[in-house]
Amino acid sequence: MEQQGTDLATGQSSTLRRQQMALSLPWDQLSAFFPLLQRGVALPARLGSPLKELLCQQFAIPEDYVAGRITTIFLDNRPVDDLERSLVHQGSRVTLSAAMPGLVGATMRRSGFYASLRQGISHAEPGGESEAGEGTIRLKLFNLLLPELGPVILGRGILLRPAELAGLSGARLGWGRFAAALSRLDQEREILLTVSFGAGDE
Numbered sequence: 001m002e003q004q005g006t007d008l009a010t011g012q013s014s015t016l017r018r019q020q021m022a023l024s025l026p027w028d029q030l031s032a033f034f035p036l037l038q039r040g041v042a043l044p045a046r047l048g049s050p051l052k053e054l055l056c057q058q059f060a061i062p063e064d065y066v067a068g069r070i071t072t073i074f075l076d077n078r079p080v081d082d083l084e085r086s087l088v089h090q091g092s093r094v095t096l097s098a099a100m101p102g103l104v105g106a107t108m109r110r111s112g113f114y115a116s117l118r119q120g121i122s123h124a125e126p127g128g129e130s131e132a133g134e135g136t137i138r139l140k141l142f143n144l145l146l147p148e149l150g151p152v153i154l155g156r157g158i159l160l161r162p163a164e165l166a167g168l169s170g171a172r173l174g175w176g177r178f179a180a181a182l183s184r185l186d187q188e189r190e191i192l193l194t195v196s197f198g199a200g201d202e
Contacts, residue, residue: 052083
C-alpha cells in the first residue's frame with residue numbers, strides 16, 4: 001500500500017509515495033527496537049500542534065501518564081515546562097524521559113523545584129506564525145519509557161528508509177520471511193512501519 005509522503009532527507013513534501021509495512025512480533029523482540037528509539041525515529045505529525053496535543057491526541061498517550069510519568073521533555077534540545085505553549089514544527093526533535101537521577105535530573109525535570117536554575121536554556125517558542133499541516137518530527141525515548149511507550153509509538157507507525165529497516169532486522173531480529181519482503185521494497189522510497197506485539201510471530 002502506498003500514500004503521499006515526506007522526504008526524510010529534506011523534511012519537505014515531495015512526490016515520493018510512502019510504502020507501508022505491518023509486522024506482528026512476539027513481546028520478547030520489543031527490546032530490539034530500543035536502540036532505534038533512543039537514536040530517534042521519524043514520525044508523521046500535525047505541525048503547529050502544542051506538545052500536549054501531540055502526545056495526548058496524536059500519540060494517544062493518557063494525560064495522567066504524561067503528567068506523572070514523563071517528567072523530562074526536550075523540544076529541539078531545550079527542556080520544556082509548558083506543554084500547551086510549546087509547538088512542534090517540521091523536523092522538531094522531541095525527547096521524552098522518565099525521572100533521571102541526581103541534580104542534573106532534578107534540574108531538567110518539567111516544572112520541578114530546580115527548574116529556575118536552567119531558565120537560560122529552557123525552551124521558548126519563537127514569535128511569528130506557526131506552520132500547519134502534515135509533516136514529520138523526530139522522537140527519542142529513554143529509560144523506563146522505552147518498554148512502556150515503545151509499543152505505542154511502533155503501533156502508530158515510524159518512518160524508515162529500507163536500508164534502516166534491513167539493518168535493524170540484521171542486527172537483532174529473526175523475522176524469517178521478513179527478508180523476502182524487504183527484497184521487494186523500492187529502495188528509494190520511505191516506509192511507514194507499524195509493529196504490533198503479541199504472544200507469537202505471525
